[in-house]
Amino acid sequence: MRKILIVALLFVFATGLLLAETKFKMELWNRWTYKLIDGNVKTNEMSLARGYFRLEPKFSENISGRFNLDYFSQEEAIDGAGLKLKYAYLDFKNFIPVKDATLTVGLMKTYFGTIYEWEYPLIEKDPSDLYKFVSSTDYGLGVSGYFPKGYGTYALAVYNGEGYKKTGGAINKDLNYLANLRVTPIVGVTLGGSYMFQSKNDSEIEEDGEMIDNPAREEYNLIAGVGKFAYGPVSVLAQYLNKVKSKPNVDDYEDVTSTVISVMPLFKVNNKIDILGRYDMYDPNTDQDDDGYNIIIAGVNYHIMKDSKNAPKLFVQLNYEMKQYEASDHDDETQILAQLRWIFSETFK
Amino acid sequence: MNFKKLLTLSVLISLISLPLLAQSGKITIAGSTTVLPIAQATAEIFMDSHPEINISVRGGGSSVGIASIIAGTADIGDASRHISTKEIAQARENGINPYENIVANDGIAIILNKNNPINDLSLSQLQSIYTGKIQNWKELGGPSLPIVLISRDVSSGTFEVFNSIVLSGAKAAESALMLASNNAVATTVKDTPGAIGYAGLGYVTDAIKAIKVNGVMPAKQTIQSKEYPISRTLHMYTNGAPKGIVKTYIDFILSPEGQALVEEQGFISVD
Numbered sequence: 001m002r003k004i005l006i007v008a009l010l011f012v013f014a015t016g017l018l019l020a021e022t023k024f025k026m027e028l029w030n031r032w033t034y035k036l037i038d039g040n041v042k043t044n045e046m047s048l049a050r051g052y053f054r055l056e057p058k059f060s061e062n063i064s065g066r067f068n069l070d071y072f073s074q075e076e077a078i079d080g081a082g083l084k085l086k087y088a089y090l091d092f093k094n095f096i097p098v099k100d101a102t103l104t105v106g107l108m109k110t111y112f113g114t115i116y117e118w119e120y121p122l123i124e125k126d127p128s129d130l131y132k133f134v135s136s137t138d139y140g141l142g143v144s145g146y147f148p149k150g151y152g153t154y155a156l157a158v159y160n161g162e163g164y165k166k167t168g169g170a171i172n173k174d175l176n177y178l179a180n181l182r183v184t185p186i187v188g189v190t191l192g193g194s195y196m197f198q199s200k201n202d203s204e205i206e207e208d209g210e211m212i213d214n215p216a217r218e219e220y221n222l223i224a225g226v227g228k229f230a231y232g233p234v235s236v237l238a239q240y241l242n243k244v245k246s247k248p249n250v251d252d253y254e255d256v257t258s259t260v261i262s263v264m265p266l267f268k269v270n271n272k273i274d275i276l277g278r279y280d281m282y283d284p285n286t287d288q289d290d291d292g293y294n295i296i297i298a299g300v301n302y303h304i305m306k307d308s309k310n311a312p313k314l315f316v317q318l319n320y321e322m323k324q325y326e327a328s329d330h331d332d333e334t335q336i337l338a339q340l341r342w343i344f345s346e347t348f349k
Numbered sequence: 350m351n352f353k354k355l356l357t358l359s360v361l362i363s364l365i366s367l368p369l370l371a372q373s374g375k376i377t378i379a380g381s382t383t384v385l386p387i388a389q390a391t392a393e394i395f396m397d398s399h400p401e402i403n404i405s406v407r408g409g410g411s412s413v414g415i416a417s418i419i420a421g422t423a424d425i426g427d428a429s430r431h432i433s434t435k436e437i438a439q440a441r442e443n444g445i446n447p448y449e450n451i452v453a454n455d456g457i458a459i460i461l462n463k464n465n466p467i468n469d470l471s472l473s474q475l476q477s478i479y480t481g482k483i484q485n486w487k488e489l490g491g492p493s494l495p496i497v498l499i500s501r502d503v504s505s506g507t508f509e510v511f512n513s514i515v516l517s518g519a520k521a522a523e524s525a526l527m528l529a530s531n532n533a534v535a536t537t538v539k540d541t542p543g544a545i546g547y548a549g550l551g552y553v554t555d556a557i558k559a560i561k562v563n564g565v566m567p568a569k570q571t572i573q574s575k576e577y578p579i580s581r582t583l584h585m586y587t588n589g590a591p592k593g594i595v596k597t598y599i600d601f602i603l604s605p606e607g608q609a610l611v612e613e614q615g616f617i618s619v620d
Binding site for chain 2: 021347
């Protein structure tokens with residue numbers, strides 16, 4: 001499915017770009033990272049942490065697409081650089097008879113928690129991404145849309161289940177299923193939740209000519225709860241993530257539950273300066289003690305330039321991040337990150 | 350007072366003082382180039398009678414006007430189209446309640462070069478012209494002259510309304526020249542034999558020719574009655590129902606004096 005999708009989408013994009021109105025966009029993140037563990041300098045590095053090359057062709061009013069290459073250049077990467085295909089999907093509006101609904105096919109967003117709308121207000125990743133609950137994009141098919149009068153959004157999707165990074169033997173054949181709901185009943189108060197079911201390995205395998213339960217079968221149930229409050233220049237985003245891993249064909253297997261609680265307040269001082277904070281509590285196994293850690297982040301964004309729609313064009317991010325382990329024998333980590341992000345785009349017809 | 354209390358107090362003071370800033374005597378308006386002449390003309394007269402209030406007006410297009418309201422960077426976002434469901438959802442999540450103030454009616458006039466003898470086109474003929482199926486005026490009973498398509502750029506509200514009513518979602522021909530303002534469309538049609546374009550009624554002058562659509566001429570009566578098929582309302586969006594000096598200004602636009610200014614700019618008053 002993956003190879004066929006890639007070839008089909010690349011063909012559509014290549015031919016479509018010659019015919020369609022196309023938006024071209026570049027975004028670059030120049031970063032300095034200074035990391036200390038127990039007072040010792042672990043990292044002191046300048047890098048191109050991330051770059052996006054994006055094409056968004058519009059074939060008609062109802063059909064458009066996105067093709068996105070991610071690249072990065074830092075010391076730890078092989079040959080000092082890396083390249084990933086991040087998005088390659090087509091959106092079909094009005095394809096299904098539901099108002100404001102869009103059918104999406106290809107390497108697309110994962111509509112779980114807040115990962116699909118994460119714009120990196122802080123340098124750190126979205127919680128679902130950071131704690132590896134889900135991959136930010138995956139190959140699949142989905143329907144998403146808006147409730148009337150802007151009361152919320154929804155998404156239903158089926159994914160390959162491996163994200164956009166795994167290849168070759170790492171691919172498993174089970175599909176993932178997702179439902180996402182976000183409602184804003186009162187202006188400035190948003191509540192939402194996501195559910196995702198993942199699985200690996202067949203439920204049954206053949207042994208001596210008979211089908212038997214497969215002890216290697218794994219199932220994952222993931223839940224995200226999202227709450228957002230916004231009033232004037234102040235907003236707070238809170239998120240709860242829960243992942244339960246089970247092995248239904250192993251009688252004495254105890255489910256492993258991982259949880260994350262993340263709270264991120266933001267204060268827009270003015271149109272140039274944002275002040276942000278974040279507090280994450282991560283517990284990889286709720287049945288075990290002293291295996292988790294907390295992350296505390298303080299940050300400031302300084303917008304040098306914005307575009308006519310007030311979207312960032314050129315800005316500096318400065319973050320201080322502290323990672324505190326529950327285990328007393330594990331040293332805390334601190335890092336300072338400074339990042340210059342610059343974005344430019346043009347639409348060609 | 351410890352640091353925690355000081356911080357709490359500072360945040361409270363910031364929140365309380367925020368609404369007061371809106372009363373500071375300055376109104377910022379951004380958005381649609383179609384609504385721009387209304388905003389400019391009314392702001393000028395309004396400031397004459399309210400010298401303590403300063404109004405700054407800029408264009409950018411309907412999308413910019415609505416984005417400015419969502420981002421809280423303008424008090425009024427001008428738009429010649431309705432706000433979309435997606436934009437309302439974004440605004441509500443950001444604590445913004447977009448409120449639509451209708452300030453005028455408008456018809457999008459189909460304009461031809463003055464020497465073109467065609468006087469009436471149907472919506473389906475217009476769609477065929479703009480999608481490139483009809484490429485010469487002789488196919489419509491006119492002279493043997495290639496049709497030169499003039500359109501507004503895709504970020505304009507005028508384009509969105511035209512696209513919705515005339516093209517019904519179909520893609521405009523690649524040969525269409527996309528221009529950034531109503532004025533540019535009118536000027537290009539005036540100077541180009543065989544040209545067809547569209548612009549707000551306020552931009553129709555004697556130098557170009559507005560034609561009937563489905564047998565109806567764009568005029569005050571046919572636009573107010575919605576008889577003319579390419580009609581629309583023009584909007585000024587605010588965060589919630591207008592308050593304070595923004596309300597005073599919008600009330601002025603909707604007053605008989607303000608609506609007279611709207612008509613002076615070539616638009617149709619709100620009845």
